[in-house]
Amino acid sequence: MTGKPLAAIVSAGLSRFGKLDGLSAREIFQQAGKEAFDRCPNLDPRKDIKALFVGHMMESTEHQGHTGPMVADWLGLNPIPASRTENACASSGVALRCGIQAVASGLADTVIVGGVEKQTHLPTSDTTEYLALSADNFFEQWHGFTFPALFALIARAHMHEYGTREEHLAMIAVKNHSNGSKNPKAHIQKEITVEQAMTSRIVASPLKLFDCSLISDGASCVILTRPELAKKFADNPVYVLGSGQASDTIGLYEREDLTSLKASILASREAYKMAGIEPKDVDVAEVHDCFTIAELVAYEDLGFCAKGDGGRLIESGETKLTGSIPVNTSGGLKSKGHPVGATGVAQAYEVYLQLTGQADHRQVKDPEIGLTHNVGGHGSTSVVHVYKTSK
Numbered sequence: 024m025t026g027k028p029l030a031a032i033v034s035a036g037l038s039r040f041g042k043l044d045g046l047s048a049r050e051i052f053q054q055a056g057k058e059a060f061d062r063c064p065n066l067d068p069r070k071d072i073k074a075l076f077v078g079h080m081m082e083s084t085e086h087q088g089h090t091g092p093m094v095a096d097w098l099g100l101n102p103i104p105a106s107r108t109e110n111a112c113a114s115s116g117v118a119l120r121c122g123i124q125a126v127a128s129g130l131a132d133t134v135i136v137g138g139v140e141k142q143t144h145l146p147t148s149d150t151t152e153y154l155a156l157s158a159d160n161f162f163e164q165w166h167g168f169t170f171p172a173l174f175a176l177i178a179r180a181h182m183h184e185y186g187t188r189e190e191h192l193a194m195i196a197v198k199n200h201s202n203g204s205k206n207p208k209a210h211i212q213k214e215i216t217v218e219q220a221m222t223s224r225i226v227a228s229p230l231k232l233f234d235c236s237l238i239s240d241g242a243s244c245v246i247l248t249r250p251e252l253a254k255k256f257a258d259n260p261v262y263v264l265g266s267g268q269a270s271d272t273i274g275l276y277e278r279e280d281l282t283s284l285k286a287s288i289l290a291s292r293e294a295y296k297m298a299g300i301e302p303k304d305v306d307v308a309e310v311h312d313c314f315t316i317a318e319l320v321a322y323e324d325l326g327f328c329a330k331g332d333g334g335r336l337i338e339s340g341e342t343k344l345t346g347s348i349p350v351n352t353s354g355g356l357k358s359k360g361h362p363v364g365a366t367g368v369a370q371a372y373e374v375y376l377q378l379t380g381q382a383d384h385r386q387v388k389d390p391e392i393g394l395t396h397n398v399g400g401h402g403s404t405s406v407v408h409v410y411k412t413s414k
């Protein structure tokens with residue numbers, strides 16, 4: 024018996040992900056908003072939408088702050104309350120939770136939540152430095168730690184402790200690129216082999232090019248309403264059953280254990296409890312594969328396998344599209360791309376498509392329960408949501 028829904032998703036939109044030259048963040052967000060409005064003809068955005076929450080991490084890269092009212096303006100939604108959330112790469116996972124809280128508390132009947140990021144106009148070195156701001160300044164940033172380097176430490180620790188091999192990480196890249204090749208909105212839409220992944224250039228050993236997520240532009244949004252109102256807007260709404268969020272130290276060096284993200288364990292347990300489900304009930308999941316090792320650790324933290332068994336899970340093929348727990352059907356951050364502020368809600372977009380049977384060539388068979396897992400930094404924030412079809 025699952026829990027009582029907190030809110031319902033009645034529509035969703037996503038821009039194309041990739042290097043979107045000539046488009047600013049506001050124009051990219053407008054693309055995602057237009058798709059969500061077009062998908063939901065029974066909704067009158069100006070009349071029905073009562074608040075906007077948008078995740079945006081690196082807003083100063085365009086010399087344009089105040090993202091909330093700006094994107095509300097570009098969707099024609101002023102004067103509704105419009106707010107920006109910033110939690111590093113979990114910025115829009117947190118925006119989603121804020122939207123759910125607004126609907127569940129009765130503060131607003133219907134809201135739009137989303138995320139946006141514009142980062143490909145900068146050189147990689149500048150983007151890397153902006154991203155590193157979400158690690159500890161005193162002991163990490165100033166010693167030259169970047170996110171590839173921090174996740175390389177996590178990978179080394181996991182390999183040492185549990186015998187995880189570089190091939191396991193390459194298998195995750197191969198799976199996610201295969202899924203991304205079926206996603207017309209993905210940044211890179213091509214299959215790769217384990218050999219290509221294993222021989223790609225070293226970024227921060229043991230992580231190589233194909234272990235890293237992409238630096239992308241993109242935007243995402245979903246429209247949330249009270250469960251009782253959902254059928255007014257959509258025949259097949261998706262219900263949000265559980266929401267969990269947790270925080271952890273800002274420095275990786277302060278953690279007792281490098282082989283798991285405690286915030287993900289706590290956030291997922293909160294979401295599972297609220298939803299009244301167990302990890303084995305999840306039929307499809309989008310997890311935060313900012314690096315391949317992050318997906319492997321997520322398998323364990325979310326309870327899809329026992330601690331230390333992440334390597335064996337990817338080897339078994341069970342997280343492929345045809346497996347018992349398909350993970351990152353969209354291509355994930357690895358192949359669909361990682362416009363950081365947009366990522367959390369982009370995961371919800373994919374789960375919405377999967378649970379409403381709209382995922383085309385990457386559709387998994389009859390999923391009922393979906394999950395999203397969005398991480399900020401190296402797990403200083405983690406947000407997990409659980410969803411259910413209207414069946």
Ligand SMILES: CC(C)(COP(=O)(O)OP(=O)(O)OC[C@H]1O[C@@H](n2cnc3c(N)ncnc32)[C@H](O)[C@@H]1OP(=O)(O)O)[C@@H](O)C(=O)NCCC(=O)NCCS
Pocket residue numbers: 112147151154170171226232233234235236237238313361400
């Ligand atoms: C790995 C990384 C350093 C590569 O950047 P780069 O060296 O500047 O690479 P370029 O942008 O010059 O791209 C060179 C080629 O590699 C490809 N490429 C770039 N990043 C890639 C990635 N992560 N995976 C696969 N291919 C990638 C490009 O498409 C390009 O291919 P082409 O020559 O066929 O056009 C960069 O993608 C990165 O930093 N990723 C991680 C981002 C991150 O940390 N996000 C936050 C996580 S917490």
